[in-house]
Amino acid sequence: MLVPQPRVARYGAPGQIPEGWELVYGLDMTTGERLAAAGDADYLYTGSVVEVGRELIDGMPDLRMIQAEGVGFERIDLAAATARGIPVCNCAGTSAGAVAEHTVMLILAVQRFLPASQQAVFRGEFAPFKNRIVMEDMVELADCKVGLVGLGRIAAETARRLRPFGCPLYYWNRTPKPELAAELGAEHLPLDQLLSTCDVVSLHAAATAETRHLMNGRTLALMKPGAVLVNTARGALVDEDALAAALESGRLGGAGLDVMEREPLPLDSPLLRLSPEAARRLVLTPHLGGVTGSVFRRQVAMSWENLRRHAAGERPINIVNGL
Numbered sequence: 001m002l003v004p005q006p007r008v009a010r011y012g013a014p015g016q017i018p019e020g021w022e023l024v025y026g027l028d029m030t031t032g033e034r035l036a037a038a039g040d041a042d043y044l045y046t047g048s049v050v051e052v053g054r055e056l057i058d059g060m061p062d063l064r065m066i067q068a069e070g071v072g073f074e075r076i077d078l079a080a081a082t083a084r085g086i087p088v089c090n091c092a093g094t095s096a097g098a099v100a101e102h103t104v105m106l107i108l109a110v111q112r113f114l115p116a117s118q119q120a121v122f123r124g125e126f127a128p129f130k131n132r133i134v135m136e137d138m139v140e141l142a143d144c145k146v147g148l149v150g151l152g153r154i155a156a157e158t159a160r161r162l163r164p165f166g167c168p169l170y171y172w173n174r175t176p177k178p179e180l181a182a183e184l185g186a187e188h189l190p191l192d193q194l195l196s197t198c199d200v201v202s203l204h205a206a207a208t209a210e211t212r213h214l215m216n217g218r219t220l221a222l223m224k225p226g227a228v229l230v231n232t233a234r235g236a237l238v239d240e241d242a243l244a245a246a247l248e249s250g251r252l253g254g255a256g257l258d259v260m261e262r263e264p265l266p267l268d269s270p271l272l273r274l275s276p277e278a279a280r281r282l283v284l285t286p287h288l289g290g291v292t293g294s295v296f297r298r299q300v301a302m303s304w305e306n307l308r309r310h311a312a313g314e315r316p317i318n319i320v321n322g323l
Contacts, residue, residue: 001025002034002046002223003069006267011296016304018311035059043307048072048090049263054080065310067303068320070290071095074207074234078321087323089306092151094298095290099258100157102289104233106256107146107200109283110228111139116280139199142166147198149214150188150233151177155204159184170194195222200230207234217242226253235261244270247278254281258289 001008006023017023024038027050040062046052048070057063057080066081068090079086101272109115113133120129146162148155148171169186172194181188195201201223205211215229216239223229229252231238240261246252257271265272265284274282306316 001149002027002044002050002052004047007296008120008300011293011300012304013297013301016301018304031056031059043067043310045069045307046076049077052076053314057081057084057086065089065307065316067306069299069303069315072234073320076105082323083323085111085323087310087316087319089115089318090320091299091302092318094302095292095295096153096207098292098295099154099232099289100161102121102232102258102285103154103158105229106232106285107202107228108141108281110230110254110281111141111144113138113280115283126128133149141200145170145197146200146202146279147171147189147194148202148204148297149191149194150204150206151180151186152204152206155202156180156184158204159186166198167200170198172246192219192222196224199224200228203229203231203233203235203237207236212236213239213242214245215239217245220252222244223252225251228252228254228256230256233257235259235263239261241270244274244278247274247282252281254283256283256285257309258285259287261283263287285310 001023004027024041025257026034029037031053034056039060041060042062042064043062044052044063044066046066046068049070050074052066054077057077063086066076066086066088068076068088070181071090071092071094073088073090076088078088095144096229117129119206120126144166145168148159148169151171151173155171162169163185169184170189171181171186172191176188189197205214214237219244240259243255247255271284306318310316
């Protein structure tokens, strides 16, 4: 069990843990300590931010399945697991609604200068700050074209939450999804055209070698002057040096990030060293999009159900390594 024991206890339900199963919690152990304590384990239940490397996988000869409690599985060595025929599963879909809500919140927080507004009130600058914003032509979401980069579960839920605002929706996906797009009222555009067309660009692509730094100096320069970039997907999608430069130049209207390339975000990050003018157009949250009680309850329930299925000889769901 490479997850916090208090979290499993808080969000689990009576009877979820199969009777007779022995649980060994090893989140705070080294790989060697984990192998010494539970090297003979049949199953590995891990959080999405924990490194599960080849040494650990190969050191567990009886390992039958790896269950990631969250949606992300980038820290699991899929090649090592696949080589041994070990299915790796995640909890896809459990956080889609929560992350979609967070996405919409970030868009509005950036467009309405939410953090800077609160700081101004606390500093006693209520009227001066308001007077400044009056002259900055603050936008309404209804007047914005919103582009979704990727059209998976979270992007679709984001689109459903954006539709009542009345903003035109566009999307780019490596493989177009015409039926889903028609349901959502979203129009497909090539990526470069989407970036140059939309007032808000929200990232929902998977993190792969091909998508690393998808938003870089070139692609950020394609965005409309004053446009907003939001990332609730994976930090690796954004070149943070290039983003900081785009914010400093004033060409980019703002950015809202819930994920960063390195987490926790290092204190020497260029995003934390912006000028005051650029910093007020940046909203950062510490990877909170999927951190709700309902999400954790769904993930814990799905994880145990999946482990039960496999132990009973049934095929688990959400296998991510193709077995």
